[in-house]
Each structure stands twice: as structure tokens, then as C-alpha cells.
Amino acid sequence: MASLVEIVPSSVVVQVLRGVFALPEPVKRLIAGKPVRLDGHRLSVDAQLLLTMMRLEGEQRLGADTVEEARQGLARSTVYLPKVPARPVATRKVDAGGVPARLYTPKGLADGSPLLVFYHGGGWVVGDIDTHDTVCRYLAVHAEVRVLTVEYRLAPEHPYPAAPDDALTAYEYAVAHAGEMGADPSAIAVGGDSAGGNLAAVVGVLAERRPDFALLFYPATDMSVRRRSREVFGEGFYLTDEDMVWCSDHYCRVERRAEVKASPLLAEDLSGFPATYLVTAGFDPLRDEGEAFARRLEEFAVPVALRRQEDLIHGFANTWSLGGRFREAMSEAAGALRTGLYAGPRDRS
Structure with a gap:
């Protein structure tokens, strides 16, 4: 039909x-x-x-x-969500170490602004920088940052670990070339939603030069086990348990799902992970593993603000233009990003 x-x-x-x-x-x-x-x-x-x-x-x-x-x-x-923030945002293509990317710069943003390296969601199989264009524009405008969004390779054409390898490559490029993009090399965040949140978390764990902040929207953090929220919210709330199995099977072989690049929650040492704003949705099968990751960060004395938007569903970041609760949740996340980058430590000397 x-x-x-x-x-x-x-x-x-x-x-x-x-x-x-x-x-x-x-x-x-x-x-x-x-x-x-x-x-x-x-x-x-x-x-x-x-x-x-x-x-x-x-x-x-x-x-x-x-x-x-x-x-x-x-x-x-x-097509449903074409609305963009009123403030104009310039974009240009970037070759981030061989990984395609797009840089967003809000009109009037001064040189030396913080930079967010953003990874889109879609279960490592679907989605691209166009499906998350409005998310990046919103964060750029309302957090007063430049945003570099990454077109990492998708499964099944490029199975695990292609996506985390690309995520790390693009982040390393951003660290080395922040100044050329008009950004502050000492104020670089990583962020992403769902599978993109997974990749941002992997970068936070494995990057040699750790990010200065992490913005994680309902991240996938552990592919090795099923948690209760998958049973409770696995049907009827957009992202289904069937979807999660479908994406995982296209992305990563079962025997590799406990590796840190697939399941950052299982990293032995999370010390050095950046200060984090991690938001989950109450009606989301990914809820419990995202919150488990936040608790593990706390065990390693990582400053983390865990926020459960208890009345929302998976994917709310993409629907901010509908207003109401969706925009409220995104406004809070943008505020956390702005505070974390502008008020956080800036000296890397």
C-alpha cells in the first residue's frame, strides 16, 4: 500500500x-x-x-x-519534519580523514567556538547526515557550537567494526583540524543518538585525546545482553525489539558483541571518560542499557547527568520541530551541551 x-x-x-x-x-x-x-x-x-x-x-x-x-x-x-531553526546555519562538506562529514556553523558564531562531533542514529544500518540534519542544526544554534556530523559506513555492506573505526577517524581529524574549522581545539564534544550514541561512547572510551564532553541521546551501550526495558517496551513505541534484533544481526556477529567497540558499557576502565549528559526515554527498549552506562560512569567518578524523559519514546531528538514535549527535551539537551562546553575545563596545555 x-x-x-x-x-x-x-x-x-x-x-x-x-x-x-x-x-x-x-x-x-x-x-x-x-x-x-x-x-x-x-x-x-x-x-x-x-x-x-x-x-x-x-x-x-x-x-x-x-x-x-x-x-x-x-x-x-x-518529509514530515523540514522545519529548521530561524537562525541561518551555513554548511560545507568536510573530508574527515577519508570519512565524509558536514560542518554546521550558525550565522554570527565567533571563531573559537566549541565543536560537537555528532554521529547519527539508525541502528548502524539506516540513517545518514540528511536524516539528522535538523538535529544538528538545532544543536548548533541552541548550544552555540559548530557541529561536525559524520557519514560513517553502514552495515551490512560495511559490518562492524567499520562504523566505530570511522567514528574514531573522524574524531581524530576534528581534534587535529579544529582550528581550521573555526573551532576551539580545547572544547570538543562527541554526541549522537541511539547507534550514534553508541559510537560517541566508543570514542569517549577509546580516543587517545579524550573528548571534553559527551552528549548521549538514548544510546545503545551493550549488545551482549537483553535488559528489562526491551521486554516492556519492545512493541508499539516505534523502536521495537524486532528492529533491534534486525539491526544487530545486520551489524555485528554474535561472537564479537562483547567487544568494547560494540558494547562500550563493558569496558574494564571508564576513568577518563568525559563529563556526560545522558538522556533516555521512558518508553524505549534502549532505556535500561543507557541508564546502566550512566551508573558505570558514576562508579569511575565521571561527572554524569542522567535524565530520563519518562513520557517520551525513542527518536524524540528528530521530532523537535513538532514542538511540545519533543522541543522541551531537545532544549534541555542543548542547554546541557552549551554549559558543558562553555563552562568546562578548556586548557589542554
């Missing part, structure tokens, strides 16, 4: 979607249905409404029958 965006012009779909999310909350509740309560949390009406709209459109999960269909599905969903 054809999807809504294949039948109706995208401009119409966008206007309808914006109109729906701009409705008063009681009206949104009528559309979304009865409140959803699970594991002691109540799903926000914005998240529930988004899931309702996704069911109407036919896009209910990240995975698909084929890799190509999954990639097309995620790319198509960006």
Missing part, C-alpha cells in the same frame, strides 16, 4: 501535521485516545499522537523487510 506522502503532496502533509500538533492539548488527547500508562510512566500526549499519526501513515517501526526499504522509510519520514 502506498504511504500518505506518496499520495498527498509533501507540503500538504507537513501543514496537516503541524496543524495537528498545534491543537489544544484536550483536542490532541481526543485524537490520540486514552492515556497510555506502563511501568509507572504515562506517555505524553505528543508522543502518543505521533504514534497515532505514524500508524495512519503506515510507518510504525524502524526496520523493514529489506535494508533498502528501511533506508527509504527513514528518509521519507524526514
